[in-house]
Amino acid sequence: MTRSGNNFGGLVVLVLLCSPILLLPLSLDRNAAFIREAENREPASFPVVQAAGDVLDTQTWDGVSAWLRERVPFRGDLIGLKRWIEVELLNERRLGVVDRGEDGWLFLVDSYGGHWEETNQTVAAALANTDAFLARNAGADSNFRMLIAPDKHAIYPEHLTDDGRRDLALIQEDRDRLRARLSRGDDARIIDLHSAMLLEKSESEHELYFRDDTHQSWYGGAVMARAIVDSLQPGLWEDSSAVPTETIRHPGDLRTLAGLNSYPVRTEQVLVTQRPGVELQEVEFDGRTHGDFSVVEDHPHSWQYPVRSRYESDGQAELIPGRTLILHDSCIGWIARPLIRPYFEDLTFMHYSDATPESLSQALQEYDNIVLEVVERLAPATLIRLLAEPDPDAASLSWGRDNSIPVWSLKDLEPEKLYPADGVEANLADGKIDLTSVAASSAVVFHGLDLSAGHRQVARIQLESPGLGEARIFWSSDAQEMSIDRSSAASIRGGLNEFHLDLTPDEPITKVMFEPGAGAGSYVIKSIEIRQIAD
Template identity: 25%
Template sequence: MKTARKICSAIVTAAFVVIIASPLLVLAVSGTVEPYGRIPFTAFPPVEALSTSSSGAFDQLASALLERSQLKKTAITVRNTVLLKVVRQYDRNNVASGKDGWLFWKDDWFGGQCQKKYDVKMAVSRVGAMLDVASASGLEMYFTISPDKSTLYPEFLDPHFHKLWACKQQSADLLRSTIKTEAPQIIDHLTALQSEKENPAGNILYGKADTHWTNFGAAVSFRQLLAAIFPDAKGIPPPALTGKMAHPPADIETTMLLVGNGYPETEINTSAEIAALSSVKPFDRAGFTVILDDSFYNKVIGLTEPFRRGIEYYLYADPQEIVKAILASDRLIVSRIERAVVDSVLTGPLSWPGALGQSLVARDELAAKECRDFAPVRGEPKLQAMVVDANGYRATASDPQMVTTVPVSGSSGKIPCIRLQLTLKNPDIFEIFFSPHSGEDGAFAPGRSVQLPLGAGDHAIALVLPSYLAGRSIRIDPGDLGQETAMREVQFGWRSSTGEAAR
């Protein structure tokens, strides 16, 4: 009996040792695996921390070793496959399952919260202002939005996760209603995709296990943009299909470490597609087109083919390279996925301090060098927290403002310009608010403005204003802080509407 107990105890002990040591054994045999699941590996603790038995050091070491073992990767694959294929519900690592095997990226749903009306209106208004500033500088600019997967395919959302996506439709509707009133120039690809979705052919537009649209969905959306850019280029043929189904890798499937070969999608005839897009090139009057995009436009086959000269930049590329390219361009196309539009425009790479904003301001400043016939502001501007003295306009408190009317040129073909001298004691943001295109003059709104982040010291500012502002009011905010802020020599001038784009 004692012998049997010893044998059982030895077996249990051996099994425990094998379980504990198995990750190390697998590491020794197969080596470490590459990072997976979009989550970086836990870093190894410093040797000093291990030698001194610092708190948590050995736990960190264990996590680092386990995560790099094929054993854990395989265990995750098994777990996720069971949850998706057997339990049919999955909610981990920013992924949630839907109906019929559909998978959704939870960033689409803003953490289960509704987007704030103030933020959405400010972001959309800012895009509208950027489009106006680009036009004033002689740059042909387009801003497009790729819809979220759950916006186009809400019927596949799982009611079990309703609390996560309950606000999605409200947020999507808010964005589009705001675009309609504040920046109707924005190209929303949801329109083209919803129309194609109703096509009896039933081509797949978004990957079932991917966050992105398919190559076919990308091609449909790109044709919508081309129709806006080249209205004379009639009859761009629809995407040519091979008659086969492709199985490209699916990013959510990869994130979940699922065993599979992607999900099927309609295969496009690449050579025929490039030939079709190249047929537009003779209609292109722009010498140089810059495309600033995210991973959605990266799915477009033949993205630069319709343009005489086109180059693509990822929106998180080197800002200096982006500025340099946009300064030399005649046309700018900016594209962003729906879920990231507001944050990108308010605080990200599409904000005024970001790569896009820096590019547009630099472009406008160069165009302003062509302005002529400057004259001082006419009439008495309306001042807030500012007084007039012998040196110009001086701030007396925070949030100083000057409201004045942009003059109207006595001849046609003139675009208004503004220039002034500014002194700041501290770094601040100089901002000019625009009246709306229509409606009440002087109805200034957050976002409908151009911003210049400036350092302390003296600044000479010169900008070309959107042409529609002639005869309408603008509001100049020299800086929110207002401490010893001084503004002088505020003047308006004119630039020819036929002037060359500054580059």
């Protein structure tokens, strides 16, 4: 007969061995929330296997490993405990991707520029692209402006750690070259925001950057707004127009990235621009027209979405006339939009990741003013990509030409021709699909198409995504299987995405599969339209 003590001990051991599996359902939501809030990204999705050979691909198994690591029970809590030990007991200064500087100042390690030596991110290539772009468009009718938003360490180097100063020194020559080219006073197309920030710092009692965030404060945002407005119409900006409205608790993104969530949240002063005699007429956002910005302000990802506003003046206050496009990153998106917009008659904000060399080329013909803003740490890669010479045969340009013929759209799709993948719930209504997936793949298949072989087809897709990924469209005939060889893809991010993809069928297209590509979650496929490009 076995003693009860042995049974109890065995039961304890069994529970301990099985605890990761038992606790997994309780920790999945906590892990996902930690990744989104503390690591500022989306959880890794399970890799999609498109062909048998993918099972042997190293990248597939790297993806599986990442997916498993993120599902360790209470991963975020364990990381938080580790961070407390590092800060409170060991006084560590480098906390993963964040440096803990003096007086509560936090700095993003990536902002030091070590990645500038990587392929397609070098300063030399970025400056060559910039010079070629400016020369190529010297005769454009549009007023073009570009500015580089300094990273926080460039304005407040006195708060850096010793490690931060060491890392900055390694890339200082490239940084000096970039700043020298993009601060030239003899080119009206270049806005020298770095010098403007340093001048304001020397004269102002306010901090121009959040101590625990990568972004400038509202006071720094006002410096940026003034630089943009006065570059297009000198002397128009009025410092008195940027008025304090409220004080809010602002949990900085670096505070979260560093795992310092248990530390007190700082309060910050909010500024907005108010100009007597200037009145908002309408706002265009997410395909609808509104009378104010309330819908925009309530949307969690509105800073990534295109927003168009129109203002009128009573004649006393001057507005910058014509249509203006500002391509920007989160430096303007989070803070400076409300500070800038009341100075413009007709202004569209758009995240620069939505732009391409081809769309920028078109914008130079359609807008009266174009402003490109990008933060310094991302400037080389962005200038290399966005200021490249446009491809005259790019899908986005071919889509809008006279020889493009509409041949199919989601509005033509009958509900019974829609086939979601396993684990995917899809509802078709009014030419759009609301889609929810609990699986790694969120694919939907459309049957009943009849598109000619031997002709180039271009699809324009509008997609609301829960996170980063790669959207892909597949096409085939009834006799063919879906294959990666008959597909094309585009990188996407959280929020609204619009992109154009080429379809080059060797047989008539009778079915299409669309994979949104950001893993499990909720999507809205707002539209898919296909046009045939005539010879």
